Amino acid sequence: MQRIANLLVIQDGKVLLLKKPRRGWYVAPGGKMEAGESVYSAAFREFTEETGATPLEPHLKGIYTMVIRDEANTRTLDEWMLYTFAARGLEGVPFEENREGKLEWHDVSELDTLPMAEGDRMNLKFAAGSPGTQYGTFTYTEEFRLLGADLQQSEERVGP
Template identity: 30%
Template sequence: MAKIVMTNMVMLEVADRLLVIDRIKRFKGVAFPGGKVEAGESIYDSAVREFREETGLFLSNLKCKGFYYWEGEDDFKYFVYLYKAKEYSGELRIATDEGKVYWIEKNLLRNCTLAPHMDEYLRVFENDYSECFCTYKDGYIPHYR
């Protein structure tokens, strides 16, 4: 039986800047903050919690942008729920054990070494897609809906 892993990712966009984390552990590279959903926790609440743990910031009024789903070679099914926010409070934590956290101009993001799958995530964030599905069975070709 396949195991399901649910995670989240939050794009915080203020003016023309995005808050990113340069991950040094798993899924290395520049990405948006986020992480795994814990047992008994809503996906929305997990996004707020993970964002706060990685950045020190409290988010409000998150908007769901869709999700990214893929079937791994390891018989896992991965769901990444994508949220966008524009409102926050608190003091930015510039580094955690996950990596360095910093603001970047939106138009410079694609010049960075992005974490795996960030191109697909960005297409969902930036377009009117509600989902992206990939499977290793078809050569890992993303399908957008």
């Protein structure tokens, strides 16, 4: 099973997103984990490689199972895990473009309307504006039409 880690920076009411050229969809910078790598190290490494900047105090916001099913929703074709981190700022100036696409700052409110996979929209909106950690499964067709989302969340309480 493939493991992916991404990281969303939220700074001054804006989020740093990567616009992928194939579909023109937006994602948080990230990518495949290497063998033996921790999810934290992968998210940090992928973010710095793709942006040229350093995220400040990254923390885990979501753990998701991504399932690709056939059009009839009768057979699983692929499955992977996604670990989403968030950071409340960055150090350095991000690249304008990299081999994966163009990096752009967008108002957090634009997460409602920017072109992206619907599961990513739910995931990134949670990471940008909700306390705690979210868990879940997103089920898609091969064309990334969302068939279903099963989401839970938890929030750590401090003190008595």
